[in-house]
Amino acid sequence: xxxxxxxKERRSIxxxxxxxxxxxxxxxxxxxxxxxxxxxxxxxxxxxxVVKDPExxxxxxxxxxxxxxxxEASAVLIIIADPMAKEENIERMLDSWQRLGYMSxxxxxxxxxxxxxxxxxxxxxxxxxxxxxxTSLFAMxxxxxxxxxxxxxHPMDGFDEECVKREFDIPDDKVIxxxxxxxxxxxxxxxxxxxxxxxxxxxxxYERY
Numbered sequence: 001x002x003x004x005x006x007x008k009e010r011r012s013i014x015x016x017x018x019x020x021x022x023x024x025x026x027x028x029x030x031x032x033x034x035x036x037x038x039x040x041x042x043x044x045x046x047x048x049x050v051v052k053d054p055e056x057x058x059x060x061x062x063x064x065x066x067x068x069x070x071x072e073a074s075a076v077l078i079i080i081a082d083p084m085a086k087e088e089n090i091e092r093m094l095d096s097w098q099r100l101g102y103m104s105x106x107x108x109x110x111x112x113x114x115x116x117x118x119x120x121x122x123x124x125x126x127x128x129x130x131x132x133x134x135t136s137l138f139a140m141x142x143x144x145x146x147x148x149x150x151x152x153x154h155p156m157d158g159f160d161e162e163c164v165k166r167e168f169d170i171p172d173d174k175v176i177x178x179x180x181x182x183x184x185x186x187x188x189x190x191x192x193x194x195x196x197x198x199x200x201x202x203x204x205x206y207e208r209y
Contacts, residue, residue, distance in 0.1 A: 013181075
């Protein structure tokens with residue numbers, strides 16, 4: 001499936017084929033494709049907890065306001081934005097840029113200072129926004145890639161973040177922008193037509209608001 005077709009055909013699916021597993025090789029390929037998403041300074045501030053175990057899915061369902069798709073989907077991915085990605089990844093990122101010729105060694109400290117100025121301190125709102133914005137790019141990349149691999153997805157905003165952190169040992173300083181249910185459309189289900197979408201002219205302005 002080409003990328004335009006995948007974008008047009010991707011839907012948020014509520015009815016998954018319960019009991020059908022995603023092969024581990026397919027799941028790994030999906031995550032590798034999602035990991036090609038762009039991120040500011042290439043800092044890649046995302047982490048993922050893959051939930052496949054039935055008992056773990058039951059626990060996650062309780063955190064997600066008892067939504068059935070949490071248990072019915074083949075897997076649910078807890079998408080985590082990590083405000084500490086700058087500290088964790090910047091040296092490796094700069095090593096790569098330097099090795100590949102993106103920058104000279106003399107520019108290394110300049111780029112580090114630029115990142116410090118852009119993203120603020122680890123506990124700042126600026127840093128949380130950096131992490132969430134870039135992790136959302138990863139999440140969208142994942143959903144398009146899933147469609148290309150013959151999978152269906154549903155990004156979920158309806159959950160208790162503190163409950164998810166507690167049940168899955170996620171540190172307090174991380175942010176969970178969404179859960180993504182991944183699996184296969186339930187046999188016999190016919191999707192309704194795509195719902196309301198605004199016309200482009202409603203939300204696009206040129207040169208000024």
